[in-house]
Every structure is written in structure tokens, then in C-alpha cells.
Amino acid sequence: MPEYMEVMIRTIVAFSLLLIGARFLGKQTISQMTIFDFIAAITLGAITAALAYNVRLKPHTLVFSYIIFVLVIFMTAFISTKSRKWRKFFAGDPTVVIQNGKILESNMRKMRYTLDYLNQQLREKEVFNIDEVLFAIIETNGTLTVLKKPQYRNVTRQDLMIATNPESRLPIELIMDGEIIEKNLKENKLPQTWLNTELNNRNLHLKEVVYAVLLANGNIYIDTYRDHLLAPIDKE
Incomplete structure (x- = not known):
């Protein structure tokens, strides 16, 4: 087999293995990562990269290594859910860096965490005055x-004693890319005739609709392909 064909096949296999492994391990591996998650992701990437282009290594040995490493990650995650002690060992503990408006320099030094980075993350939380902070905590990720x-x-409706309409469900997607999501209609016992009536009331055809969703408050949000904007700001 020509080398370029072998590399192409190995690359497809490597991508497939990485996708399968990520699905198996769950969303935590691809979310904001702890130290352990970071090490796991880097190692999985290195193994699959070697499988993709390093033709001197036998594919089955790399696949075996990949499977073993995925199982190790899975077992580690399983043990962490069963034992708080092991969970703390693998993920670490959150660290308080500000308490009652005072910066805890000793905690920051232990993490090698700089004031510049602290200020940056505070600004991202819309905090520009450290004296406003009761507690600031660096999470394990x-x-x-x-x-x-x-x-x-921020003041809430509850603080002001303003009545609110109860919401007991998530928004329900009804239409996407001009196609009705029949599964969502069936699961929520929404007849298609009702949806057609809602579109007719707005003088819309199904193919004109990009996205439609039934909001938690009972209203329907509909976005169409034609936005009727005189000067759309997203034009390049």
C-alpha cells in the first residue's frame, strides 16, 4: 500500500478513535479541564497523532495503548465519583484568593497566580473594585x-417583591433550517396543526423559517431567512 494511502487511513482511524473515546468518557473531558483532564486530553491526542502519521509504529500497538489509556481515565473517573479523598487527589481543591475584599497573597503564591491574571479574571466577571468582593475562589479547572x-x-425580582410567572420547562425547539422537529412536538404533545396555525397567523411558510422555539413563558420566537434589515451589521 502506498504510504500516503496508509497515512490517510490511519488518520481517519485516529480521528474515529478520538471521537469514540470522547463520547465514551463524557462531556467533562472536553469541558474546562482540571489538571487530570488536561493530562488525559494531551496524552490521548499524542497517541492518536502518532497513529495518524507515524508509519514506523504498528497500528495495533497504538490502538491497544489508546484503549488502555481510555480505560485508565474511565476507571479514574469512576473511582473519583466513589471516593471524596481520591477526587480531591486527582482534581485538587478550590483555593480562596480574596476574602472580604482582602487578597490572600500566600494562597496565590502557592499556585503561582499573579495579580495581573487575578485582575484580568475579575474584570471578566465585571468586577473592577476588589473591595466589592466577599469571596473569590479559583476552582479546580x-x-x-x-x-x-x-x-x-444585582437586585432581583424577589428582592423587590415583584410577581413573576412560573416557568416549569426549558424552551422547545420547533423548527430548524426550515424543517419541523417532529420528535420535540411528539415528546411535548404539541400537534403539528397548532404549529401550522401559528405560522399562518404570522403569514409565514415553513421554508421561510430558519429557527422557531417555544419559550418557557409560552411565547414563540421565530427567525426567518429574510430579516428585513436595511443595513445588517454582519455584512462583510
């Missing part, structure tokens, strides 16, 4: 969680 002091928190 490296993100910053901020709890503001009570006087600086």
Missing part, C-alpha cells in the same frame, strides 16, 4: 468564581 458583598449584588 482554573476559573475564578466571585461572590460579591451583599450591597454590591
Whole structure:
């Protein structure tokens, strides 16, 4: 077999293995990662990359290595769900970096966490005054969680004692790319005749609709292919 054909086949196999492994391990591996998740993702990528282009290595040995590593990750995740001690060992603990408006320099030094990066992450949370912060915590995946002091928190409807309409479900997608999502209609016991009536009331045909969703408050959001905007800002 020509070398370029072998590389092409190995690349397709490597991609397929990576996709299967990611589906098997679940969403956590591809979300914002802990240290362990980062090591796992890097290693899986290195193995599949070697499978894709390193023709000197036998494919079956790399596939075997990949399967073993996926099983190790899976078993580690399983053990972590059963034991808090092991979960802390693999993922680490959150670290408080601000308490009652005071920066905890010793905790930051242990993580080699700089003031510049702290300020950047605070700004991303729309915090420009450290004195507003009651607690700031570095989570195990490296993100910053901020709890503001009570006087600086956003006012809610509950604070103002304003009545709200109860919402008991998620929005339901009805139409996508001009096609009715029949599965969602059946699961939520929504007749297609009702949807057709809603479109007719708006003088719309199915093929004109890009996206339609039944919102939690009972209203329907509909977006059409023709937006009727005189100067759309997304034109290049």
C-alpha cells in the first residue's frame, strides 16, 4: 500500500478513535479541564497523532495503548465519583484568593497566580473594585468564581417583591433550517396543526423559517431567512 494511502487511513482511524473515546468518557473531558483532564486530553491526542502519521509504529500497538489509556481515565473517573479523598487527589481543591475584599497573597503564591491574571479574571466577571468582593475562589479547572458583598449584588425580582410567572420547562425547539422537529412536538404533545396555525397567523411558510422555539413563558420566537434589515451589521 502506498504510504500516503496508509497515512490517510490511519488518520481517519485516529480521528474515529478520538471521537469514540470522547463520547465514551463524557462531556467533562472536553469541558474546562482540571489538571487530570488536561493530562488525559494531551496524552490521548499524542497517541492518536502518532497513529495518524507515524508509519514506523504498528497500528495495533497504538490502538491497544489508546484503549488502555481510555480505560485508565474511565476507571479514574469512576473511582473519583466513589471516593471524596481520591477526587480531591486527582482534581485538587478550590483555593480562596480574596476574602472580604482582602487578597490572600500566600494562597496565590502557592499556585503561582499573579495579580495581573487575578485582575484580568475579575474584570471578566465585571468586577473592577476588589473591595466589592466577599469571596473569590479559583476552582479546580482554573476559573475564578466571585461572590460579591451583599450591597454590591444585582437586585432581583424577589428582592423587590415583584410577581413573576412560573416557568416549569426549558424552551422547545420547533423548527430548524426550515424543517419541523417532529420528535420535540411528539415528546411535548404539541400537534403539528397548532404549529401550522401559528405560522399562518404570522403569514409565514415553513421554508421561510430558519429557527422557531417555544419559550418557557409560552411565547414563540421565530427567525426567518429574510430579516428585513436595511443595513445588517454582519455584512462583510
